[in-house]
Amino acid sequence: MTVTTELAGAHYPVAVVGGGQAGLSVSYCLRERGIEHIVIEANRAGHEWRERRWDSFCLVTPNWQCKLPGFPYRGPDPDGFMVRDEILRYLEDYVSFFRPPLVEGVSVTRLRRAATGVFELSTTAGDLTADQVVVATGPYHTPSVPRMAERLPAGVTQLHSSRYRHPGPLPEGAVLVVGTGQSGCQIAEDLHLAGRQVHLAVGSAPRVARFYRGRDCVAWLDEMGHYAKGIDRFGDADAVRMRVNHYVTGRDGGRDIDLRAFARDGMRLYGRLTGVNGATLEFADDLKAALDHADSVAEGIKDAIDAHITAHGIDAPEEPRYVPVWEPSEQPHDVDLAAAGITSVIWSTGFARDHRWIEIPVFDGRGYPMHRRGATSCPGLHFLGLPWQYSWGSGRFEAVGRDAEFLAGHIDASRRLADVCGTLTGAPMALAAALPVG
DSSP states (O other), rough: OOOOOTTTTTTTEEEEEOOSHEEEEEEHHHHTTTTTTTESSSSSTTHHHSSSSSOBBBSSSSSGGGGEEEOOOOOOTTSSSHHHHHHHHHHHHHHHOOOOOOOEEEOOOEEETTTSSSSEEEEEEEEEEEEEEEEEEEEEEEEEOOOGGGOOOSSSSEEGGGGOOOOOTSSSEEEEEEOOOOHHHHHHHHHHHTTOOOEEEOOOOBBOEEETTEHHHHHHHHHHHTTTOGGGOTTTTHHHOOOTOBOOOOOGGBBBHHHHHHHTTOOOOOOOOEEEETEEEEOOOOOOHHHHHHHHHHHHHHHHHHHHEEEEHHOOOOOOOOOOSSOOOOOOOOEEEHTTTTEEEEEEOEEEEOOOTOOOSOOTTTSOOBBBBOSSSSSEEEEOOOTTTTSSTTTTTTTTTHHHHHHHHHHHHHHHHHHHHHHSSSSSTGGGGGGGOO
């Protein structure tokens, strides 16, 4: 739904930028506190799921982890994995459930803070102001493709993973997938199952088993408290925030993604793609190390599960450990595109953040917003939906609601403090920065 409202010249206590699961979650929490606000979405609610996911996409975490505030998953398959259209319907039903003050099809093009402390937002529907702002646009803004892509021959079809839908539109011939994060591995599997010859440039992402000792590994890790563990409990918080997610799939009820099994069945694996020299692709000599690392992480998770089972006397079936089904006998350093029959390249190389529209100095040297549980050093400016914003589940359906609840509480407390400040000093936000986070 879209609220019919005139944005130009309006003022709101809180403006939320972004109408995905993060923006909708904090909207629900703000409404529960009776805080007037507006949610501004550049496209339609759920745009990322609608436009940037392939046809066979599904969640890699079980449905029971979908816990948007006031609207947990109540479907018939809690241990299953929603596919793309079901995820989209879940979000659309959430909008219908609590009817947020959502304005769709409006982009925020500029955010700055006036000397008075109020925030000024320029949008494609006019300018407005707000006492506080929540940036809930997530971390995945601009598809990231390495410059070496420009050196590929003109006849090679190139797609970023966000534009891949299914194998059909790709020209006949083999496909090179670059990157083995969750998207790269699942797209490679999609092509492989469709009978396409796949060449896969393997990166450093770890993997995790889908099931172990009678349960989904996610269920074990949840029981062990891993999803609730806060970033402040790690000694290397910055490094933790930059970690790559483990690859696994929920497809067809859930299973491991084993790159070695793909290779055994005909997929061609290489190390990292390091260069393009005309029609020749160049790869690093690190395939074996990457596969061994991914297996080591998966087995380490099983070690932790075993220890948890033993410590708590849990009755769980024994299970043999993974045995590699394929080893690289040689690691090609270069491949000729024509000789390999490669006609398409899919870049599963992630996204870059783009906060150029935010003219407030709250970013570090990498462009990452500096915050504590979403609250920045600029009083009234908040972020929500970032990976590892506070815990492993942040930014996902599992914990974005917890983050939203915390942030809404902080916003409410800031608002009340601002009211006191306004009464005492005449400057509503003058003391708001003194409010501790946590």
